[in-house]
Amino acid sequence: QAKAGGRNTVRFFDPDMQAAVSARSELESDLRHGLQHGEFLLHYQPVVDSAGRLLGAEALVRWQHPRRGLVPPSEFIPLAEQTGLILPLGRWVLEAACRQLVVWAQSAVTRPFFLSVNVSVRQFRQPEFAEQVLGALQASGANPERLKLELTESLMATDVEEVIQRMEQLRERGVGFSLDDFGTGYSSLSYLKRLPLEQLKIDRGFVRDVLADANDAAIVRTILALAQSLDLQVVAEGVETTGQLEFLRRLGCPAFQGYLFGRPVPATVLERAFRPAP
Ligand code: C2E
Ligand code: MG
Ligand code: MG
Ligand code: MG
Numbered sequence: 027q028a029k030a031g032g033r034n035t036v037r038f039f040d041p042d043m044q045a046a047v048s049a050r051s052e053l054e055s056d057l058r059h060g061l062q063h064g065e066f067l068l069h070y071q072p073v074v075d076s077a078g079r080l081l082g083a084e085a086l087v088r089w090q091h092p093r094r095g096l097v098p099p100s101e102f103i104p105l106a107e108q109t110g111l112i113l114p115l116g117r118w119v120l121e122a123a124c125r126q127l128v129v130w131a132q133s134a135v136t137r138p139f140f141l142s143v144n145v146s147v148r149q150f151r152q153p154e155f156a157e158q159v160l161g162a163l164q165a166s167g168a169n170p171e172r173l174k175l176e177l178t179e180s181l182m183a184t185d186v187e188e189v190i191q192r193m194e195q196l197r198e199r200g201v202g203f204s205l206d207d208f209g210t211g212y213s214s215l216s217y218l219k220r221l222p223l224e225q226l227k228i229d230r231g232f233v234r235d236v237l238a239d240a241n242d243a244a245i246v247r248t249i250l251a252l253a254q255s256l257d258l259q260v261v262a263e264g265v266e267t268t269g270q271l272e273f274l275r276r277l278g279c280p281a282f283q284g285y286l287f288g289r290p291v292p293a294t295v296l297e298r299a300f301r302p303a304p
Pocket of ligand 3: 206207227229230263
């Protein structure tokens with residue numbers, strides 16, 4: 027019996043562990059297969075101003091799995107990051123988002139509109155990342171001024187000088203940067219000042235209980251003040267109720283994203299929101 031081993035014995039036949047390992051390797055080979063067979067797609071969630079007008083959207087990847095149906099990113103992004111599959115996947119996301127920007131630029135959408143794309147740390151740290159972004163913009167003909175890349179604070183645990191340099195390289199070409207899930211990481215304020223950022227996104231964890239929890243309200247107030255003094259745009263994420271919206275508005279929050287305004291949806295569904303209300 028494998029289980030009878032001593033302290034330092036590896037228990038090769040632990041059935042739970044084995045099940046987890048084989049589920050993981052199945053998911054990994056499904057991911058590879060899915061990438062080769064075009065099973066990924068983007069949904070888009072609106073970002074609006076305090077009058078509810080559309081400012082832009084965030085592209086959020088989904089996986090149309092042949093057996094499991096539509097799989098959310100929480101179920102495959104972590105594994106994609108561990109296995110490195112995030113590199114080809116992230117590249118596909120960038121290219122698809124740029125193509126969508128062009129479709130929207132050529133349709134009746136005339137007002138300035140940004141599209142945000144999430145970029146994982148591993149993806150950003152590739153030496154050829156800037157070239158990849160510029161290549162996707164060029165190949166599609168998308169306007170770099172309309173593209174925003176969402177980074178997370180975990181990036182600052184890496185070589186910050188390199189991060190700044192890479193951001194500046196893209197910034198010079200017009201690409202904007204947003205710091206996602208702001209407040210959940212450990213970014214030093216001195217770095218924050220040095221990064222060529224355009225936008226902060228207040229993590230939805232602070233928005234959720236902003237009405238009931240004085241600490242969360244204080245954090246939101248602080249982030250808004252910080253954004254103002256650093257001259258950054260700010261978006262509150264995860265706004266689900268009119269109560270939250272009213273409260274955030276009173277604190278001076280200028281832009282919002284959340285189920286209250288719209289869930290992530292296919293491009294054609296989001297397009298209906300482009301048309302001004304009658
Ligand atoms: P995120 O970038 O912070 O995206 C916002 C997430 O919050 C989305 O989840 C969105 O559907 C969800 N959300 C928006 N409004 C609300 C709300 O009012 N209430 C609640 N409860 N949730 C709301 P989603 O699409 O499941 O994505 C989860 C995370 O997966 C994203 O968080 C992002 O970190 C990652 N992700 C998504 N797409 C990509 C991608 O293309 N590349 C990379 N590297 N990561 C991605
Ligand atoms: Mg995001
Ligand atoms: Mg976020
Ligand atoms: Mg997140």
